[in-house]
Amino acid sequence: MRNVRARAWMEIVAATVSGILFIVTLLWRDWIERLFGVDPDMGSGALEWTIVLVALIATVGFSLLARSEWRRAGAPRTE
Numbered sequence: 415m416r417n418v419r420a421r422a423w424m425e426i427v428a429a430t431v432s433g434i435l436f437i438v439t440l441l442w443r444d445w446i447e448r449l450f451g452v453d454p455d456m457g458s459g460a461l462e463w464t465i466v467l468v469a470l471i472a473t474v475g476f477s478l479l480a481r482s483e484w485r486r487a488g489a490p491r492t493e
Contacts, residue, residue, distance in 0.1 A: 422483030429476035436469035
């Protein structure tokens, strides 16, 4: 589609995955305990909030990078 480089598609996938992780962790806070059977933060929720924050930052960052690549592909070439 529109001469978009593979890098843009990787950034779109990364933004999607981190966005899903953000939503899942925000809505289902004990998924780590249920899935792996361990409680790394001893019930404080600190790990989950860290995951939410990091996933949000990653989602925004990858989205901006993908947007930049997408716009670059759509810009007319001046060679």
